Amino acid sequence: MPGKVYEDMASKEARYENLVNAYSPWLYRYAYWLSGEKSAAEDLVQETFLRAWRFLDSLKDEAAAKSWLTTILRRENARLYERKRLQYSDVDMDSISSETKDFDARPEVSALRIALKGLQDKYREPLVLQVLEGYTLNEIAQMFELPSNTVATRLHRARQKLRAVLQGDESENRKRR
Amino acid sequence: MNCLEFRQLKLSDPYCISEEADLHQSGCSNCSKFEREIRGLDDSIRSALTVAVPEGFAAKVLLNQSLQSHPRRPKRWYWLSLAASFLLAVILYQFLPGTLEEDIFSHMEYEQVHDLPGDISEEEVRKVLYAVRGDVDSTLGKVTFASICFVNNQLAAHFVVEDGDERYTLMIIPKEIDHQLPFQNDRWRGLIIPHATGSLAIIAGVQSEFTPDLLRVAERYGDSIKRITI
Ligand SMILES: [Zn+2]
Numbered sequence: 486m487p488g489k490v491y492e493d494m495a496s497k498e499a500r501y502e503n504l505v506n507a508y509s510p511w512l513y514r515y516a517y518w519l520s521g522e523k524s525a526a527e528d529l530v531q532e533t534f535l536r537a538w539r540f541l542d543s544l545k546d547e548a549a550a551k552s553w554l555t556t557i558l559r560r561e562n563a564r565l566y567e568r569k570r571l572q573y574s575d576v577d578m579d580s581i582s583s584e585t586k587d588f589d590a591r592p593e594v595s596a597l598r599i600a601l602k603g604l605q606d607k608y609r610e611p612l613v614l615q616v617l618e619g620y621t622l623n624e625i626a627q628m629f630e631l632p633s634n635t636v637a638t639r640l641h642r643a644r645q646k647l648r649a650v651l652q653g654d655e656s657e658n659r660k661r662r
Numbered sequence: 663m664n665c666l667e668f669r670q671l672k673l674s675d676p677y678c679i680s681e682e683a684d685l686h687q688s689g690c691s692n693c694s695k696f697e698r699e700i701r702g703l704d705d706s707i708r709s710a711l712t713v714a715v716p717e718g719f720a721a722k723v724l725l726n727q728s729l730q731s732h733p734r735r736p737k738r739w740y741w742l743s744l745a746a747s748f749l750l751a752v753i754l755y756q757f758l759p760g761t762l763e764e765d766i767f768s769h770m771e772y773e774q775v776h777d778l779p780g781d782i783s784e785e786e787v788r789k790v791l792y793a794v795r796g797d798v799d800s801t802l803g804k805v806t807f808a809s810i811c812f813v814n815n816q817l818a819a820h821f822v823v824e825d826g827d828e829r830y831t832l833m834i835i836p837k838e839i840d841h842q843l844p845f846q847n848d849r850w851r852g853l854i855i856p857h858a859t860g861s862l863a864i865i866a867g868v869q870s871e872f873t874p875d876l877l878r879v880a881e882r883y884g885d886s887i888k889r890i891t892i
């Protein structure tokens with residue numbers, strides 16, 4: 486029976502390794518923007534994959550893998566870091582923008598990164614899913630269990646806020662010149 | 663589409679493909695300029711969001727897992743498994759999103775091949791339900807297949823359950839519906855009903871001598887599954 490053959494040959498470890506290689510970069514970046522710090526992001530991804538390992542036999546439809554991992558990560562974050570999230574805004578912005586090896590250091594990008602840190606979760610999170618991973622409005626709405634026009638409004642506001650940051654930057658530069 | 667609608671669309675969903683928007687943009691130089699600006703903004707946002715992943719991070723995750731469980735066995739099946747994954751990908755390629763019913767039917771085809779005789783433990787059932795924010799409230803009875811699946815572009819729980827001589831496919835799909843939705847093709851007959859987790863689908867073969875009351879069956883399984891908050 487094909488199912489049996491598949492289960493014998495694709496050892497759990499090989500499947501797991503494929504998942505980690507394919508999705509850990511995305512999950513790390515998502516976790517970083519959910520938690521606001523690198524060490525918390527690493528912990529979150531580790532927790533997510535440990536849970537995924539325990540549940541891996543339940544995943545038979547490989548097309549579901551990314552959404553499944555993303556869902557686990559969101560819930561692990563809610564479970565583990567609810568309290569920590571409150572400290573998000575305390576993160577030292579200067580130390581973030583000076584870590585040039587980890588971040589794109591162009592001034593407009595740095596300004597946006599700081600602005601992104603300052604955005605409320607409800608504006609930042611859908612933007613991360615849409616811009617970094619190409620999630621559609623409907624997919625985000627389903628994940629958040631919100632109507633899609635609510636998500637559209639949040640994305641709209643998020644971009645308006647970030648656009649204002651760049652425009653503010655430009656007028657600063659003009660003043661200096 | 664007017665200028666305001668165009669700008670609202672580009673600010674909320676710049677990647678959406680819209681003929682109306684294209685048409686407006688081609689005739690409006692201001693909006694065309696606006697669209698370029700938003701594309702530039704999004705490029706910069708993407709750069710700002712793309713933080714570097716720590717070097718060797720994937721290896722670290724794998725190591726962490728292997729430390730937590732048993733020592734790893736040599737991976738002699740590795741290449742064969744890659745080939746098998748490729749085959750599976752080919753099979754799954756057929757699961758392209760269509761309507762909800764078409765999607766369910768393609769899972770029925772898959773299940774015919776992968777349903778193995780044997781009972782699935784309640785623990786396994788709960789793992790699958792976890793993916794759709796569900797849990798077992800009272801036993802589902804005999805379960806012979808359980809999988810986390812992708813149905814209608816979202817995670818779904820897919821089971822095969824047995825009740826006496828009857829065999830049903832049971833799916834929990836997070837898509838919220840407000841009315842019952844019967845569907846049928848030449849092989850299967852199904853019913854989707856609203857449920858606390860979104861919706862619940864029950865499917866039976868049409869060849870069966872006995873025509874079950876799908877609504878009653880759906881409601882009974884629906885009562886056995888509750889929604890969890892996290
Ligand atoms: Zn216009």
Ligand SMILES: [Zn+2]
Nearest residue numbers: 769809811820
């Ligand atoms: Zn399925």
